[in-house]
Amino acid sequence: MPRGDKDKYTDKQKRKAEHIEQSYEDKGVSKDEAEARAWATVNKQSGGGERIGGSGQKKSPAAKAQARASSARRAVATKHGVPRSGQQLEDMTKAELMDRARKRHIAGRSTMRKDELIKALSSKE
Structure with missing residues (x-):
């Protein structure tokens, strides 16, 4: 049976785990095993429960624009064999x-x- 508190997971992650668990149970997997596999799948796909502080560093709009432009230039150069x-x-x-x-x-x-x-x-x- 999975360990740990599921409070840090979003509602979407919880719904996804329930859906996956039900799918495994429909295939004949035991309830405990289905639950463990479901949460393992959710963890693999989304990296676990919510993180405190959001999704990492925040960039200013100017820094984001510069990064996008730089990325676009590299992509075009790669596409054209430069x-x-x-x-x-x-x-x-x-x-x-x-x-x-x-x-x-x-x-x-x-x-x-x-x-x-x-x-x-x-x-x-």
Whole structure:
């Protein structure tokens, strides 16, 4: 049987646990086991009961806007294959190297291994 006080859980978490528990009981799992599994599932999905102080640090609206803009820039750069600043060829995946070689029209790139791609790209720079 689950231990501990359930007072710190939200009503939504309690309803979810009841629903999960009922589902397990319908499958033939004992009441105690169903309750234990239900609360384990709720804990895994939501991290347990309510936390004192909310959900961590509070950011100012300006800091949030800056973080969103920065995140958006990184996402666009990743989508378009723009290398991260300071990224070495050795740190790139073979797919990234192939893409870069394709953009630079390096002949024979499709049969090259990663180390050969690095060598070819280094000589083209």
